[in-house]
Amino acid sequence: MRAHTLFICLALAAAGCQSSPSERTYPLEGQVLSVALDRQQAAIKHEAIKGLMPAMTMSYKVKEQRWPDGIAPGDLIQATLIVASNDAYLTAVRKVGQAPLEQPPVNAPAPSASSGFELLKPGEAVPDVPFVDQDGRKRTFASFKGSVVAVTFIYTQCPLPDFCPLMDRQFVSIQQVIKSDPTLAKVHLVSVSFDPLTDTPPVLKKHARALKADPARWTLLTGDRDDIDRFAARFGLSVLRAPNDQRDITHNLRTAIVDAEGKLVKVYLGNEWTPDQVMADLKTVGTMKR
Numbered sequence: 001m002r003a004h005t006l007f008i009c010l011a012l013a014a015a016g017c018q019s020s021p022s023e024r025t026y027p028l029e030g031q032v033l034s035v036a037l038d039r040q041q042a043a044i045k046h047e048a049i050k051g052l053m054p055a056m057t058m059s060y061k062v063k064e065q066r067w068p069d070g071i072a073p074g075d076l077i078q079a080t081l082i083v084a085s086n087d088a089y090l091t092a093v094r095k096v097g098q099a100p101l102e103q104p105p106v107n108a109p110a111p112s113a114s115s116g117f118e119l120l121k122p123g124e125a126v127p128d129v130p131f132v133d134q135d136g137r138k139r140t141f142a143s144f145k146g147s148v149v150a151v152t153f154i155y156t157q158c159p160l161p162d163f164c165p166l167m168d169r170q171f172v173s174i175q176q177v178i179k180s181d182p183t184l185a186k187v188h189l190v191s192v193s194f195d196p197l198t199d200t201p202p203v204l205k206k207h208a209r210a211l212k213a214d215p216a217r218w219t220l221l222t223g224d225r226d227d228i229d230r231f232a233a234r235f236g237l238s239v240l241r242a243p244n245d246q247r248d249i250t251h252n253l254r255t256a257i258v259d260a261e262g263k264l265v266k267v268y269l270g271n272e273w274t275p276d277q278v279m280a281d282l283k284t285v286g287t288m289k290r
């Protein structure tokens with residue numbers, strides 16, 4: 001009788017879990033560094049979020065669409081971070097204090113990992129650095145010549161669904177299209193990890209399998225950290241690693257199209273682009289070169 005009751009309780013508990021399968025909430029505490037002009041997001045320097053990510057500075061959207069009036073750069077806040085299956089945003093943002101800003105606002109042209117490197121312009125040859133692919137093979141970027149390449153930058157441990165995991169999902173969609181369209185037979189996808197400490201070839205291989213990345217169409221690259229940083233910076237990628245923990249990464253997003261001759265065509269900023277846009281551009285570049 002007791003065992004039976006317990007079983008029912010467990011079954012109910014399990015069902016309860018399934019009713020909200022993919023939404024998790026976390027308390028967030030930090031300082032507002034800047035608020036976007038459209039007030040849809042704010043850069044927040046926050047404490048470690050237990051079970052999710054180390055302390056870092058990141059841009060967050062708010063569930064209510066608009067950042068609350070009266071909460072300004074310098075304010076200390078408490079909020080709830082909601083992480084859904086493919087999105088993340090803050091809600092219940094409250095001001096709890098104020099402190100002087102330690103660093104210039106993130107939106108200002110501040111020095112970053114990419115400073116000192118010249119941004120690639122369309123038509124310029126993409127530089128080459130030695131990489132290692134998910135099978136542990138040495139691979140240069142020049143080895144993709146002959147294919148139109150869509151390249152993005154990710155790391156497998158990225159905690160926020162609308163950052164690196166979104167780039168992965170977009171590439172999954174693009175892979176589906178290019179595999180089904182014979183005119184796109186010469187398009188190749190490349191994901192470069194900027195966390196080589198964690199993302200070794202075996203880790204990337206596992207990640208590729210999870211994404212169902214076809215090795216013939218989609219290559220994941222890792223390599224020497226400085227080489228990767230130098231390469232990525234030319235596309236405008238900025239990667240900041242905490243001095244005491246190389247895995248504590250603050251980064252932006254860049255995705256680019258490189259033509260069959262290894263020259264830059266276009267760079268997409270952030271996570272606002274869609275697979276359809278990239279597909280349209282890939283098609284244009286593909287037919288131009290034929």
Ligand SMILES: [Cu+2]
Pocket residue numbers: 154155158159160163164165251
């Ligand atoms: Cu990320």
